[in-house]
Amino acid sequence: MTLIESFRIAWGAMLTHKLRALLTMLGIIIGVGAVVGMLAIGEGYARWIDAEFEKMGVGTLYITPRVDSQDEHENLAPRLTASDAAVLTQPGRAPAVEFVAIELSRNGTVSARGERFIFGLKGVNPYYFLIGDQELGDGRYFTAEEERSGARVAVIGHTVAETLFGGIEGAVGQRISVNGVPFEVVGVSVTRRSNVAGAVGRFGDPGEQVFMPYRTARERLFRNAVTPQVDVSTLTVKVRDPQQMDEAIRQVTQVLREEHRLTYQSNDFRITNPSQLASQFRAITVGFSAFLGTIGGISLLVGGIGIMNIMLVSVAQRTKEIGLRKAVGARRRDIMLQFLIEALVLCLVGGLLGVALGYLLSFVGTIVLYNLSQDPTLKASVSLFSIILATSISAGVGIFFGLFPAIRASRLDPIRALRNE
Numbered sequence: 145m146t147l148i149e150s151f152r153i154a155w156g157a158m159l160t161h162k163l164r165a166l167l168t169m170l171g172i173i174i175g176v177g178a179v180v181g182m183l184a185i186g187e188g189y190a191r192w193i194d195a196e197f198e199k200m201g202v203g204t205l206y207i208t209p210r211v212d213s214q215d216e217h218e219n220l221a222p223r224l225t226a227s228d229a230a231v232l233t234q235p236g237r238a239p240a241v242e243f244v245a246i247e248l249s250r251n252g253t254v255s256a257r258g259e260r261f262i263f264g265l266k267g268v269n270p271y272y273f274l275i276g277d278q279e280l281g282d283g284r285y286f287t288a289e290e291e292r293s294g295a296r297v298a299v300i301g302h303t304v305a306e307t308l309f310g311g312i313e314g315a316v317g318q319r320i321s322v323n324g325v326p327f328e329v330v331g332v333s334v335t336r337r338s339n340v341a342g343a344v345g346r347f348g349d350p351g352e353q354v355f356m357p358y359r360t361a362r363e364r365l366f367r368n369a370v371t372p373q374v375d376v377s378t379l380t381v382k383v384r385d386p387q388q389m390d391e392a393i394r395q396v397t398q399v400l401r402e403e404h405r406l407t408y409q410s411n412d413f414r415i416t417n418p419s420q421l422a423s424q425f426r427a428i429t430v431g432f433s434a435f436l437g438t439i440g441g442i443s444l445l446v447g448g449i450g451i452m453n454i455m456l457v458s459v460a461q462r463t464k465e466i467g468l469r470k471a472v473g474a475r476r477r478d479i480m481l482q483f484l485i486e487a488l489v490l491c492l493v494g495g496l497l498g499v500a501l502g503y504l505l506s507f508v509g510t511i512v513l514y515n516l517s518q519d520p521t522l523k524a525s526v527s528l529f530s531i532i533l534a535t536s537i538s539a540g541v542g543i544f545f546g547l548f549p550a551i552r553a554s555r556l557d558p559i560r561a562l563r564n565e
Contacts, residue, residue: 164454165490165493167450168447168450168451168454168490168494169447169490169491169493169494169497170447170450170494171443171444171445171446171447171448171449171450171494172443172444172447172448172451172490172491172494172495172498172538172541173447173494173497173498173501174443174447174498174501175441175442175443175444175445175446175447175498175537175538176444176494176495176497176498176499176501176502176534176535176537176538177497177498177499177500177501177502177504177505178439178443178502178505179441179444179498179502179530179533179534179537180498180499180501180502180503180505180506180526180530180531180534181501181502181503181504181505181506181509181524182433182505183433183526183527183529183530183533184502184503184505184506184509184524184525184526184527184530185433185505185506185509185513185524186429186430186432186433187433187524187525187526187527187530188506188509188510188513188522188523188524188525189429189513189522190425190429190430191525192522192523193425193429203382203383203384203385203386203389204275204276204380204381204382204383204418205380205381205383205389205392205393205396205415205416205417205418206378206379206380206381206415206416206418207224207228207378207379207380207381207396207400207413207414207415207416208224208377208378208379208413208414208416209222209223209224209373209374209376209377209412209413209414210222210413210414211410211411211412211414212410212411212412212413212414220409220410220412221373221412222373222374222412222413223373223374223404223412223413224373224374224376224379224412224413225372225373225374225375225376226246226358226362226375226376227403228376228379228400228403229244229246229269229376229379231399231403232244232379232381232396232399232400237395237399238392238395238396238399239384239395240383240384240385240388240391240392240395241381241382241383241384241392241395241396242382242383242384243271243274243382244271244379244380244381244382245268245269245271245272245274245275245379245380245381245382246267246268246269246271246272246358246376246379247266247267247268247272247358247376247377247378247379247380248266248267248268248358248361248362248366248370248375248376248377249264249265249266249267249377249378250264250265250361250365250366250369251263251264251265252265252322252323252354252365253321253322253323253324254304254308254320254321254322254354255320255321256308256309256318256319256320256321257308257309259308261304261307261308263301263304263352263353263354264349264352264353264354265322265323265353265354265356265361265365266353266354266355266356266361267356267357267358267359267360267361267362267365267366268355268356268357268358269288269291269357269358270285270286270287270288270291271380271382272355272380273285273299274382275380275382276335277335277336278333278335279333279334279335279336280299280331280332280333280334281302281305281312281332281333281334282312282313282315282316282331282332283299283315283316283329283330283331283332284330284331285299285330285331286298286299286330286331286356286357290357291357291358291359291360292359293359294357294359294360294363294364295357295360296325296326296327296328296356296360296364297327297328297329297330297356297357297360298320298322298327298328298329298330298354298355298356299329299330299331299332299333299354299355299356300315300320300329300331300332300333300353300354300355301332301333301335301349301350301351301352301353301354301355302332302333302334302351303349303351303352304351304352304353304354305329305332308320312332312334315329315332316329316330316331316332317329320354322354322356322365323365325364325365327354327356333350333351333353333355334351335350335351336350336351358376362375381396386419389417389419393415393417396415397411397415400413441537444537444538444541445541447491447494447541448491448541448542448544448545449545451487451490451491451541451542451545451546452487452545452546452548452549454490455483455486455487455545455546455549455550456548456549456552458483458486458549459483459549459552459553477554479550479553479554480550480551480553480554481550482550482553483546483549483550483553483554484542484543484546484547484550486546487542487543487545487546487549487550488539488542488543488546489542490542491538491539491541491542491546492535492538492539492542494538495534495535495537495538495539496535498534498538499531499534499535502526502530502531502534503526505524506524506525506526507524509524510522510523510524
């Protein structure tokens, strides 16, 4: 008997008992569907995390004024200043560093046309606009010369523009007052907030920020809010080559410790590597997907036991058929192969139905993720790998759990089988 004939007989046997076959395949369907669906949700979430961290800039480090120590008795105060940024970019001090963006963040009152609102204020240098996926809707960014001279110019977020002027159009050239200090709007930013920015301490929606030259913010707006030890909120370091991230961290740490005259003490600053955080997020996602996949695996195990059970029933019901086939010359391997193929067909059909269920679960998962995040880019993604994996597992389950009934059928004595009532 050829393989094609064996598959045809197996297919016919399954169609003869449709309800029994469906109930038998139920565990396989649920198991494969769970594996495909959960892997799809995990894959989609991992891609979204990678995209969100890329928005923050590939090959960047974030330095904040915070004592990097767990020793409560260590007498050490945070320290980080704009002069540290200048030192890091001095030739030969930290060769792995390309540039350093300065950021001084506070909240303040912004008014225009007689209306007053509270928005975030950021004093930055022009390098800030080179970090991540910055997007300018209208106008321009302020220049390095304007930053050095303390010019009263500002780039406002799109939400600020809509609130103050009714939209982005026409906002450039307008005058606004920030904590009572007049500024000219030279640009409107339409940069969208990264959903994982809080993981590295970068809070606030860019659309609700007013960006101004760092020197202007420090000397005209936040003079009483800074100290000689801390006059920045964050330094963002752009590394020349993302592959040199560890070397850049080493160089930055060494330079800052030398500038802060630290010997045995802990760091009075903290360096955050978004790439490491992205890896940690991905590891959590993989672990969660593996946990849910394990649940699917248990369903596959239960389904496999059901396959074995129904195949043993099938052997008992078809004992005379087996005896007759042996009497007319069928070999043991022919009988064993026939029952193995029948079990395999049940599992493969169940696997295909499970893949369809997995697509359905991924669709539902996409809707749930969107409702939770309101981000259309966060969606489940069914990969070819998950389909191949689930199908291979279902085929393996069919072979493994169908092997014992097949061997039992092949070992039946033809004379006793023909006499079976």
